[in-house]
Amino acid sequence: MNAVKTIFRNPPLLTFVLVALVWLVASLTLRGFGAYGHLRYLLELAAVIGIAAAGQTLVILMGGIDLSVGAVITVTAILLPLISPAWDPTGLVGIASALAIATGIGFLNGAGAAYLRVPPIIMTLAMATFLQGLLVIVAGGSAVTVSNPAVILLGQSRPLGIPSGVLLWLAVSAVVLVLIHRMPIGARFLAIGANPLAARLSGVSLPRNTLILYALSGFFAGLAGILVLGMNRQGYVGIGDPYLLTSIAAVVLGGTSILGGRGTYAGTIPGAILLVTTTALITVVNASPGWRSIMFGTLILALLLISGREARR
Amino acid sequence: MSSVSSPTWLYGAIQRRRNRGLGGLYLVVAAFLVLYVVLFPGILSVGGFSKFTQNWFPLALVTMAQALLMLNGGITLAIGPLVSLGAVIAATTMESVFGVPGGIVAVAFTGLAIGAVIGAIVAHLRLPAIIVTLAGSFIITGVALILLPRPGGFIPDWLSNTLAGHTPVAFLLLVVVLLLWKAFLATPLGLGIYAAGDNPVGAFRSGVRVERAKIAAFALSGLLTALAGLFVAAQTGSGDPVIGAPFTLNSIAAAVLGGVGFLGGKGTMRGAICGSLLLSVMINVMFFLGFPPVAQYLAQGLIIVGAVAVPELLKSWRARR
Numbered sequence: 101m102n103a104v105k106t107i108f109r110n111p112p113l114l115t116f117v118l119v120a121l122v123w124l125v126a127s128l129t130l131r132g133f134g135a136y137g138h139l140r141y142l143l144e145l146a147a148v149i150g151i152a153a154a155g156q157t158l159v160i161l162m163g164g165i166d167l168s169v170g171a172v173i174t175v176t177a178i179l180l181p182l183i184s185p186a187w188d189p190t191g192l193v194g195i196a197s198a199l200a201i202a203t204g205i206g207f208l209n210g211a212g213a214a215y216l217r218v219p220p221i222i223m224t225l226a227m228a229t230f231l232q233g234l235l236v237i238v239a240g241g242s243a244v245t246v247s248n249p250a251v252i253l254l255g256q257s258r259p260l261g262i263p264s265g266v267l268l269w270l271a272v273s274a275v276v277l278v279l280i281h282r283m284p285i286g287a288r289f290l291a292i293g294a295n296p297l298a299a300r301l302s303g304v305s306l307p308r309n310t311l312i313l314y315a316l317s318g319f320f321a322g323l324a325g326i327l328v329l330g331m332n333r334q335g336y337v338g339i340g341d342p343y344l345l346t347s348i349a350a351v352v353l354g355g356t357s358i359l360g361g362r363g364t365y366a367g368t369i370p371g372a373i374l375l376v377t378t379t380a381l382i383t384v385v386n387a388s389p390g391w392r393s394i395m396f397g398t399l400i401l402a403l404l405l406i407s408g409r410e411a412r413r
Numbered sequence: 414m415s416s417v418s419s420p421t422w423l424y425g426a427i428q429r430r431r432n433r434g435l436g437g438l439y440l441v442v443a444a445f446l447v448l449y450v451v452l453f454p455g456i457l458s459v460g461g462f463s464k465f466t467q468n469w470f471p472l473a474l475v476t477m478a479q480a481l482l483m484l485n486g487g488i489t490l491a492i493g494p495l496v497s498l499g500a501v502i503a504a505t506t507m508e509s510v511f512g513v514p515g516g517i518v519a520v521a522f523t524g525l526a527i528g529a530v531i532g533a534i535v536a537h538l539r540l541p542a543i544i545v546t547l548a549g550s551f552i553i554t555g556v557a558l559i560l561l562p563r564p565g566g567f568i569p570d571w572l573s574n575t576l577a578g579h580t581p582v583a584f585l586l587l588v589v590v591l592l593l594w595k596a597f598l599a600t601p602l603g604l605g606i607y608a609a610g611d612n613p614v615g616a617f618r619s620g621v622r623v624e625r626a627k628i629a630a631f632a633l634s635g636l637l638t639a640l641a642g643l644f645v646a647a648q649t650g651s652g653d654p655v656i657g658a659p660f661t662l663n664s665i666a667a668a669v670l671g672g673v674g675f676l677g678g679k680g681t682m683r684g685a686i687c688g689s690l691l692l693s694v695m696i697n698v699m700f701f702l703g704f705p706p707v708a709q710y711l712a713q714g715l716i717i718v719g720a721v722a723v724p725e726l727l728k729s730w731r732a733r734r
Contacts, residue, residue: 217722218721218722219675219721222717222721225662226666226713226714226715226717229710230710233711234710234711236707237707349547352541358543388559389555389558390556390557390562391559393552393558395555397549400551401545401548401549405538
């Protein structure tokens, strides 16, 4: 009994248990679901959501929200093939400049939220609209194929049988967890999310941390964009759109409060896996797009009831 | 003596506080309207005025729906899908034996019911509104796609001509809706929606049933959104399961342009309506000036940020002086 109580009080653990249960039941009932290759594929898909949601987790912990994640992923995926210089055989220069652009976009979001005092939800939505227009000018609506070797290596290679996307996700997870829980700056983020006024009066600089956070969110979205590009080998307008909602849903499913100040990336990790599993299960059921959409919404709602509830105030 | 006059004084002070910052907005809206008239004098004719207000009407309705929730401390990301669903239901039910009245009742009932269910989930199960409406938008989109997989359906011609013809019926309807809102605000429930958004604990202790006010806000918001969908269907003459998509962002932007805050209780409905008018005029001007759609995206992003940022910057600049 006590063990059950502990699980329900610990959202990240609860979400992990949910994932384990769903995988167990699905493996026993659906042929092919439990195969190593299929589970590995699910993790590979979850890596993209997980990396995009890393930035989202940080921003939401601080009490903000980033609605430009999808647009930044699209921008990176389309710009990277275009800006990778031909003289660089490793392709690392292209990756670095694409990440710099993504970070810059996030920085602009942060500047708008911190100095222009635009509410983050509006600032990032407007940024997404702006980028959407910019992309049509740059790419003209056609898909671009990637030939950057480093990106293809990232998206396709499997050292020791583990997809490198998953390895990248592991690295990102370690960095973000240390950042939030073991570094002073993480404590500052949480303090701002819990009570901005008290944080400011205690000497935490609001504009500075806002800038850092949104820049980080842009950086992680850019990283996710590069991974998606490597897995698809093609970038096109709209490639990042699905990741906006899923990145927010993964954060909330992991038990992080959408109001900020409470939560951890440790919950977002199983949250991302849970989302991908849900989508995979819905695809197995042979249904029309309408029914699939209904099932997805209902399942997210049901999962939220288990792990995403706000405390009574 | 003072005990009699003090409520009036208090009322005046509160009204002044609520109107603070709206003066600048009125000026900007007026300036844009003048620009519009100079560029396109056609708006001054009955037909031109009708067309202009018809473009504005659905945005005004969804902005009211969004502002209503934001005043209550909530938000909805399901505006676009619900507009689509309203349009789809209108286009699929008006052929039946109940005809147009049946269709209107079906749309209104759907909006109210979906809103009430979302409100009940948010209020009683304590889930954040932004996520519930996000998940809800998938479900609503799915229902619309099942009812009408591709654009089509049927809207009687006379209905399209009445609502979206050469007469300013849409504008009159908007005036009626605004008068109804004014009357609703005078009821305990209407005031409760405001109060619960401003200070839930205080409202609860003053006898407002906060949960019921929240459900009512979501239900009314759903009703307004679905009716906007009905109008869009009449305007286009058919139903389309994805036609509402741009309304989600535009409703939030218009409400914020109109000075409605995200935390509840801050802002006014007249401000939100002005915000929707401003956005509608800007979109129209860009369209008629022949901006390519791409430039419209760029300009819209810049204008929204600018319109929100400039008053804030002015405020902090004044405070520093």
